Amino acid sequence: xxxxxxxxxxxxxxxxxxxxxxxxxxxxxxxFCGASAFAxxxxxxxxxxxxxxxxxxxxxxxxxxxxxxxxxxTLVKIGVPNGEKLMAAIDNLGAQKAQGFIVCAxxxxxxxxxxxxxxRHQLKVFxxxxxxxxxxxxxxxxxxxxxxxxxxxxxxxxxxxxAEIKARGWKMxxxxxxxxxxxxxxxxRERTMGAVDALKAGGFPVTNLIxxxxxxxxxxxxxxxxxIVLTKQSGFKHWIIFGMNDEAxxxxxxxxxxxxxxxxxxxxxxxxxxxxxxxxxxxxxxxGFFGSVLISPKRHGYETSMMMYEWISSNRxxxxxxxxxxxxxxRSNQHDVRKQFGL
Ligand code: GLA
Numbered sequence: 001x002x003x004x005x006x007x008x009x010x011x012x013x014x015x016x017x018x019x020x021x022x023x024x025x026x027x028x029x030x031x032f033c034g035a036s037a038f039a040x041x042x043x044x045x046x047x048x049x050x051x052x053x054x055x056x057x058x059x060x061x062x063x064x065x066x067x068x069x070x071x072x073x074t075l076v077k078i079g080v081p082n083g084e085k086l087m088a089a090i091d092n093l094g095a096q097k098a099q100g101f102i103v104c105a106x107x108x109x110x111x112x113x114x115x116x117x118x119x120r121h122q123l124k125v126f127x128x129x130x131x132x133x134x135x136x137x138x139x140x141x142x143x144x145x146x147x148x149x150x151x152x153x154x155x156x157x158x159x160x161x162x163a164e165i166k167a168r169g170w171k172m173x174x175x176x177x178x179x180x181x182x183x184x185x186x187x188x189r190e191r192t193m194g195a196v197d198a199l200k201a202g203g204f205p206v207t208n209l210i211x212x213x214x215x216x217x218x219x220x221x222x223x224x225x226x227x228i229v230l231t232k233q234s235g236f237k238h239w240i241i242f243g244m245n246d247e248a249x250x251x252x253x254x255x256x257x258x259x260x261x262x263x264x265x266x267x268x269x270x271x272x273x274x275x276x277x278x279x280x281x282x283x284x285x286x287x288g289f290f291g292s293v294l295i296s297p298k299r300h301g302y303e304t305s306m307m308m309y310e311w312i313s314s315n316r317x318x319x320x321x322x323x324x325x326x327x328x329x330x331r332s333n334q335h336d337v338r339k340q341f342g343l
Contacts, residue, residue, distance in 0.1 A: 041099070042073075042074065043071070043072075043073035043074070043099060043309060043312055043313060044073065044074040044076060044093075044096060044097065044098035044099060045064075045068070045073055045074070045075055045076070045098060045099070045100055045101060045102070045305060045308050045309065045312070046075075046076045046077075046078060046089065046090075046093040046098050046100070046101030046102070046103075046123075047060070047061060047064045047075055047076070047077050047078070047101065047102050047103075047301075047305065048078050048079075048080045048086065048089050048090075048101055048102070048103040048104070048105075049061070049077075049078075049079060049080065049103075049104045050079075050080060050081060050104050050105060050106040050130070051079075051081065051106075051217075051218075052077075052079030052081075053079075054218075054245075054247060054276075055272075055274040055275035055276050056245065056272050056274050056297060057104070058274075058275075059274050059275075059297030059298075059301065060104075060128070060129075060297045060300050060301035061075075061077050061301060062297070062301065063297055063298045063300075063301030063302035063305075064077070064102070064301040064302065064304070064305040066301075066302055067301075067302045067305035067306045067309065068305065071306070071309050073309055075305065076093060076096065076098060076101075078092070078093075080103075080105070080106055081106055082106050083106065083107060083110055083113070085106075086103075086105060086106060086110060086114070087113065087117060090114065090117040090118065090121065090123065091117070091121070093121065093123060094117075094120070094121025094122075094123060098123060099122075099123065099124060099312040100123050100124030100125065100126070100308050100311065100312050101118070101123055101124075101125060101126070101308075102125075102126045102127070102128050102304045102305065102308055103125060103126070103127055103128065103132075104127070104128050104129040104130050105127070105130060105132060108130050108131060108132055108133045108185065108186065109133055109134075109135060109137070110132070111127075111132030111133045111134050111140045111143065112134045112135055112140070114132060114143075115132075115140060115142070115143060124308065124311055124312060125143050126143070126144050126145075126146070126304055126307065126308050126311075126318055127143050127144070127145045127146075128145070128146050128147070128300050128304050129146075129147055129148075129187070129300060130147070130185060130186075130187055131145045131147055131186065131187070132145070133186075141320060144307075144317065144318040144319060144320055144321075144322075145320070145321055145322070146299070146300060146303065146304050146318075146321075146322040146323075146324065147187060147322075147323060147324070148187070148191075148271075148295050148323065148324050148325070148326060149323040149324065149325055149326075150186075150187045150188075150190035150191045150194065151190045151191070151193065151194040152194065152325070153191060153194065153271060153293050153295065153325070153326045154190060154191040154192055154193060154194020154195040154196075154197075154198070154242075154271075155194040155195065155197060155198040156194075156198075156293055156326065156328060157191070157194070157195040157198070157242050157269050157271065157293055158194065158195035158196065158197065158198025158199045158201075158202070158242070159198045159202070160269055160291065160293075160328050161177075161195070161198075161199065161240045161242065161267060161269055162198065162199060162202040162204065164267055164290060165240065165267065168267070170237075170238050172203065172204055172205055172208070173205060173208070174236060174237040174238055175204075175208060175236060175237070175238045175239070175240055176208050176210060176233055176235075176236035176238070176239050176240070177196075177199060177204060177208055177209045177210065177239075177240045177241075177242075178210055178211075178212050178226060178229055178239055178240070178241045178242070178252055179192045179195070179196060179209065179210070179211050179212065179242060179243070180192070180212050180214060180222050180225060180226070180241070180242070180243030180244065180248040180249060180251070180252055181211045181212065181213050181214060181243075182213075182214040182217050182243075182244055182248070183213075185217065185244070187244070188217070188243075188244035191243075191244050191271060192242060192243060192244060195242045196209060208236070210229050210233055211229075212225035212226045212228065212229040212252060213225055214243075214248060217244065217245070217247070217248065218247055218248075218251070219247045219248070219250055219251040219254075220251060221248075221251065222243065222247070222248040222249070222250070222251025222252050222255075223251040223252070223254055223255045224251075224255075225251075225252070226241070226251060226252035226255035226256065227255045227258075230255060230256060230259050237265065238265050238266060238267070239256055239261060239265070239266040239267070240266070240267045240268070240269075241253060241256070241266065241267070241268035241269075241288070242268070242269055242270075243270065243271075244271065245270060245271050245272045246270035246271065246272040246273070246274070246276040246277045246280075246289075246292050247270075247272075247276055248270070249268050249269065249270035249271075249289065249292075250268075250270065250276060250280065250289060252268065253266065253268045253287060253288045253289050256288060257287070257288065261288060262288065263285075263286050263287055263288050263290075265288075266288035267288065267290050268288050268289050268290055269290055269291050269292065269293070269328070270289065270291075270292040270293070271292060271293045271295060271326065272292055272293075272294075272295060273292045273293065273294030273295060273326075273329050273337075273338070274297060277289070277292040277294075277329070278334070281330075281331045281334055286331060290330060291328050291329055291330040291331075292328075292329050293326040293327065293328055293329070294326055294327050294328075294329040294337050294338065294341060294343075295324060295325075295326040296324055296326075296341050296343075297343075298341065298342055298343060299324050300324065303322075304318075327340065327341070
């Protein structure tokens with residue numbers, strides 16, 4: 001074969017080479033054209049969360065990944081613990097030619113800045129968990145939002161606490177109620193005020209309602225806030241504890257345990273139902289953490305991502321407002337309740 005080629009006149013070789021190259025060029029070009037129809041728009045969606053270390057947000061990401069696998073888009077997960085990181089993440093998504101992002105911002109008041117940055121990069125925005133506001137504290141209705149029915153879920157927490165107080169035969173006068181408060185975050189305020197209103201409606205003495213104010217929304221901050229309350233209010237025989245999420249409630253439970261309150265003398269109900277709660281239920285003995293209202297990271301992660309995908313690919317705008325519900329989950333019904341939620 002080699003010898004044959006060697007013997008061929010050089011012009012033939014050159015011609016052959018040229019035509020092969022042309023052919024290759026052509027097919028490369030057509031490939032490139034074909035691909036560029038896709039390459040112009042491989043769908044890329046950002047999912048930015050304020051507290052990437054919290055199990056709730058890890059679950060949201062997990063379900064968003066499921067949507068990405070099903071639809072074949074790229075999911076860009078970025079933790080945005082502060083405004084600076086958030087703005088950098090949006091710029092980064094713009095540079096990567098993403099088409100949209102879902103966001104739970106570290107501060108809801110960054111809403112207008114987020115909307116402006118998104119417009120600048122032609123990115124669609126969908127907010128999840130914490131509804132975005134403008135500088136004046138007004139909800140930005142032009143940004144679609146999915147969040148929990150905060151006040152209703154809070155009322156569920158309050159009603160469940162009351163039912164359990166009765167079941168235990170505690171005298172309400174002897175019970176202190178600790179609201180782990182983080183009032184700068186509207187959903188946190190609505191959740192905990194829902195619980196307060198349900199307690200009041202059930203005849204719980206208003207003077208026994210005490211706020212433990214969070215500096216940051218995490219377990220450590222809740223531990224410290226609860227410690228202050230437990231020091232100042234040492235007269236109660238029992239404590240009930242509620243807050244915006246499981247992490248906050250668990251901080252207070254740990255603080256009460258340090259003061260020798262046990263599951264017989266305290267009763268705490270959180271909101272979330274992800275790993276923080278499940279780990280607690282997995283302990284050999286029931287702790288003061290009685291239950292958690294399970295909310296759906298699947299809806300908040302998978303559904304928001306699907307809606308964003310449809311918005312980008314078919315120009316179908318998500319509903320302006322989607323509110324999700326919750327169900328009380330305890331040690332004993334955890335498997336059934338999670339199953340009902342498709343988790
Ligand atoms: C807020 C809380 C989270 C979680 C979500 C649910 O963002 O910080 O812990 O409860 O709401 O929407």
